[in-house]
Amino acid sequence: MKQEIPTLLSVKNLSVAFRENHVIKHISFDIHKEEVLAIVGPNGAGKSVLLKTLLGIIEPTAGSIEWFPGIRIGYLPQRFHVDMYLPMTVGEFLDLKPRKILTNEAVLRLLKLEKSWLKKRLAHLSSGQLQRILLAWALLDDPQILLFDEPTENVDVAGQESIYTLLHHLQDTTGLSLILVSHDLQVVYKYANNVLCLNGKQVCYGEPKEALDHKTLSELFGDHTVFHHHHL
């Protein structure tokens, strides 16, 4: 079965080093159409670096990244700091996007947001609302795969829950593939087909229920695994 589903991304032996220090080392994985891959790992494990390398923002030191030719990639960065006094509406912000495929209105419809959102001030949005607008930004060029770097701070639990519901809904309706960087194992079990555990090097890769065994978890998070189990 799997051979018929196109591979969107194939990563082989990827390493990134800043000066002499390796941030990530020997990472290999594939993503197929409509798949959700979660990347988990402790703080400083190189998750955001991996995403930025996939996007071409950071140059890899070794290995290869092969995207499906002509693929459209969406990206939701971890943080988007808006100056409290920035005079800009949501509509004006979305208009800054180069090479748009969808209209602002179409994207808002996908996210089940009213058209009146276009007139809201960016600076007046809560962090959860801002994250939705970032998602709208990412969807403007009708991506086939979305890279989502989960924020580690500032977004309330309810807001985070709804963004995952939204992503799940998008995946159902548009067949979007996802790469999620997450530190919440609950999210991984609930939404991901595959999980990649990262701690500088690749600790595990596979289906969450098999890949995330006790040994892997303790290697990833040290002795705090008890807490994570409890969390589940």
Add this chain to the structure above:
Amino acid sequence: MTIPFIVFVSGVVIAAASGLVGSLLTLRKMTLLSDALSHIALPGIALGILFHFTPIWGGIVFLFLGVFLIWAIEARTKLATESITGVLFVTALAIGALLIPEEELLETFFGNVQSISYPAAYIQMMVAILIIGVTLSFLKHLTLTSIAPDLATASKISKKSIEILLLVLIATTIAVGISFVGVLLMSSLLIVPAVTAKNLAKTFKGFIGISMGISAFSLFLGLCVASVYSINPGLATVLISSGIFFASLLVPTK
């Protein structure tokens, strides 16, 4: 004093360009950078005075030399733009102040509208129109790189080239504005209107429009006041634009 009509027109266009470029600087919180950068023109102006060519051309050459040096040092050391500009600014200020004859120093610092010749006023106006044109055509890229650098990079916008474009725009704006308001007061056209506009505007279009408007209006009124009361137009312009800023604080917050 009588100020020729072409100087009025040229001044208003230059001020509008400053308001536009200044609004982008305010987004980046780079407002003091422009202030420091304007001093880098000083040694060039000094050479002009000493060797009897139009000082502003010397200023332009030094501004571009400065921008190039900032870029080259930044690429080599990874120091922040502001830090490098800080070093170059004091160096240029010291060299300039040493070379410029004392009686001309004040004029260089605060501007001298009467020294602007007809052709110079005309050329400066054309350059200002070019600044407005280039800025508006790259407005989306310039804005995005300022407010969300990560999104810009992910959209395959070269951050480095946009930053260099912005530096060149600032340098050119300073170059054409110096003869009106002087090296020290250049920020009155670049910073004050933009900060005021940021305080007043609700939309981005409004922000840019208000900034350009306040800048142009301040310089126009400054020239009017100067021609009636024979005071320095640069000083008059600063006081008018900062007067508008303080008045804007009285407008209820949005």
